[in-house]
Amino acid sequence: MLFYGVVTKQDQIRARVIALIRELGVGQAIPSERRLSTELGVSRLTLRAALDELVREGYLVRRHGSGTFVSEPKIAQQLTLTSFTEDMRRRGMVADSRTISLDNVHAGPQVARALNISPADRVFQIRRLRLADGAPMALETLHVPVSLVPALTAAQLEHASWYELLEDRYNVVIASGLQTIEPTVTNEEESELLSVPLHSPAFLFERTSQTPDGRMVEFVRSIYRGDRYRLVAELSQRREPSVTALAAAERA
Template sequence: MTETASPAASSRTKYRSAHAELLELLEDLAVGDALPAERTLAARLGVSRMTLRRAVDELVRDGRLVRRQGAGTFVAAPKISASLHVSSFSEDMRRRGHVPRSRTVELDEIFAGPQLGRRLDVSPSARVLRVVRLRLADDAPMAIETLHVPLELVPGLTGGDLADASFYELLSTRYGIVLARGLQEIEPTVTDERESGLLEVPLHSPAFLFERTSWDQAGRTVEFVRSVYRGDRYRLTAELLPDTPATGSLGSTGSRA
């Protein structure tokens, strides 16, 4: 007696086949290329449009494809992988073979106020330099970084100084400040209207929110930074090491700064 595959098993087989063929198709396409129309592509792969949508949806979730409303589905740029360790954005990008750039969007002096004063361990009446920068990799916007630093630590710092420059390098070479450690918290978020415009993504796109506080070798609080990173272009990685040889339990190497 010949066994007949169940409808569910047949559907899974067609889905896996469509997914595999789509991956092969992506190998022949460049970043920014559009997928063929859904009807055409379903016929080419020999599957229903519903099965094709499932396969495309998974590739969108994996960051291999990106949908643009009213335009179609396109090959996405590869995600940039960033490890969780102490380094600047510029150093991170160069180490991965990308060209980092920065554009100063806003720069002003503000009073710390109660909340920021606690973050920076300064009086609420202390003056703080607030700098909003758009961080780019290979000319593509990657993150919006809002830096807060006590004004007395960086006298004379301008937006031009920070254009295409590492803030940490400036701290070290101009002000003699070397960061010793940082504490960073990361959580998922979505972009608001302003962030979406600067990052060139649709409103409410997935993103990572970084909040980082850093201290120098003397224990002074040097910075509080709030950064929003594009979720479709950024991947976090962490090396896990045993806490102790005896237990073998794993812990992260630390925070990226």
């Protein structure tokens, strides 16, 4: 019946529980499942499905026989974010960017395969030096089909988010992507641009991104300084959410 997006009851419940979570403090218990389900007018199953998702995402912690509690804001899952600017912001640094070159070139075999286009198709090849707190952090080589962003200029890249530019000016929205991470060492050019000694340890990130309907948008190859950048991941056991902080807090 509803044409505009299917909003399931579960999604509505999710939104209301999130609102509830915001009202409560960390460690506070939300109402019991049975109470919440009657209050919100849904079956316990539906309520649980919504809570399940919130638990998986780290908003809530369940404690069998005791209740469901608002958990510590989580930081994990660094690898789900996409924007250098956002990444640096989370790390408490100020991001900046310096465009080194912008060329209209043939895709060539590797880029063509990554973007699922013909090697003869034209792409913009953009090289940017990424700065954090004013010092070089990463060297980024971005490939994007000319057909997607025909009027792209270097000026547009300055002082503007690449993804906002895509969305606002070219109406291209990125929905998902695949990123691989390898260790490497810097070559001469990279060393010079990043201001590190030759053959310094570095991360090589390769990312492809696509629109909701599966069109490939970009292929990005980034070299991150190993001495300034590292990944952090929280690990948690299968279906054994971390009760640690809560338990400790309550003992205190």
